[in-house]
Amino acid sequence: MKFLTAEWRKLAIINYEINPEILKPYLPKGTELDFYKGKCLVSLVGFMFLNTKLLGISVPFHRNFEEVNLRFYVKKHENGIWKRGVVFIKEIVPKKALSLVANTFYNENYCTLPMAHSIIESNNELSTSYSWQTSKLNTMTLKAENIQGEMIKGSDFEFITEHYFGFTKNNNQTSEYEVKHPKWNFYNIQNYEIKVDFKENYGADFNFLNDAKPISVMLAEGSEIEVHTRRNVEFAIN
DSSP: OEEEEEEEEEEEEEEEEEOOHHGGGOOOOEEOOOBTTBBOEEEEEHHHHEEETTBBBOOOSSSEEEEEEEEEEEEEEEEEEEEEEEEEEEESSSOOOHHHHHHHHHOOOOOOOHHHHHHHHHHSSEEEEEEEEESSEEEEEEEEEEEEOOOOOSSSSHHHHOOOOOEEEEETTEEEEEEOOOOOEEEEEEEEEEOOOHHHHHHHHGGGGGOOOOOOEEEEEEEEEEEEEEEOOOOOOO
């Protein structure tokens, strides 16, 4: 069942390599870490939610908004296939009602902070920026060529964007939900700037990211998306 429909647009994706041991306490039961060419990755992602509808209904003043999240990549084996998905450390949005719905219905870790964005296009350049306010202003700004490229099979961009499930951990319970969207195009990055206090935003486990250099920076165009209803995952008792 489609719980939410929207467009995810102009996804700014900053990828870091991380020690897998850091992520094990966040790993939902029944999932395992998903590696790209032997590397364990965590991503800071900022993007626009546009034309958002809950159960087919547009909620006034909650249709278009920013989101920034920190996530990592997992997979779960089920009925002979691998379901590839993401686990969110935290998701930041600008309105309390959005956090309430996500935390209540999806057991996610949403929080509400003042946010802003800027998307400036010219013939040759696309500048995309997301910001949010904690005790200081956090910003991520990407500048790219304003030409879309198609996804390359086997690329890191394909790995990062082709995870179609969300998994959540609630004590010893695992929940999952499916996200459907077509393959995304990308923009070639020219330069970027990141000013984020990872410790303040995401806790001491992620303090090292304050001094870490990204292994890759991406900007995806995005598309229309569907988020389907969450279900609890049952495990056999041995």
